[in-house]
Amino acid sequence: GDSVTQMEGPVTLSEEAFLTINCTYTATGYPSLFWYVQYPGEGLQLLLKATKADDKGSNKGFEATYRKETTSFHLEKGSVQVSDSAVYFCALSGSSNTGKLIFGQGTTLQVKP
Amino acid sequence: GAVVSQHPSWVICKSGTSVKIECRSLDFQATTMFWYRQFPKQSLMLMATSNEGSKATYEQGVEKDKFLINHASLTLSTLTVTSAHPEDSSFYICSARDAVQPQHFGDGTRLSIL
Secondary structure, eight states: OOEEEEOOSOEEEETTOOEEEOEEEEOSSOOEEEEEEEOTTSOEEEEEEEOSTTOEEEETTEEEEOBTTTTBOOEEESSOOGGGOEEEEEEEEOTTOSOOEEEOOOEEEEEEO | OOOEEEEOSEEEEOTTOOEEEEEEESSSOOSEEEEEEEOTTSOEEEEEEEETTSOOEEOTTOOTTTEEEEEEETTEEEEEETTOOGGGOEEEEEEEEOSSSOOEEOOOEEEEEO
């Protein structure tokens, strides 16, 4: 079945460092791909998405490119801030259009001043 | 942007009681709502998918008699944890979508059963 694998955390960075959180997926057909962010004690917020190969999603300085050849959707940010500290989830929605999301295990990011 | 409201945000109750959690889409009509459970420092586990006006579809291993889901209108779905016990303590999160938008999530409900 469909699945999502994220790099294990926690990832600890200094402020203004470059961030990469790896995400790879296994799916049949042409899934849509998402990154969600969860701040402590809260639900998930959609950070960015991409619906087809080579699409680049971007928001708040974060970017991710849908790479079908490597089945990846890595999250990047050029300069992280302390306020970016959160848990980041990569997810896919399969081509069956049920709307179900399959999540990766989440990666905790800690940014130190 | 789309907003999903979940209530209550935190509930503590005695073992054996039933607890109802509400999930509302505030500015769009949610044809589908989802209920998730999240254990500490883990990912979200989909419990059930709820379409307005029809019975919820439960994921394998989720007890439908334990976790009652009602989606009576396009803006409201409820999850009732019946006869809750300490092992039901968890963080429950709902999400909602329509035909166009991706899932938007509520802020979650922390349920603690004593």
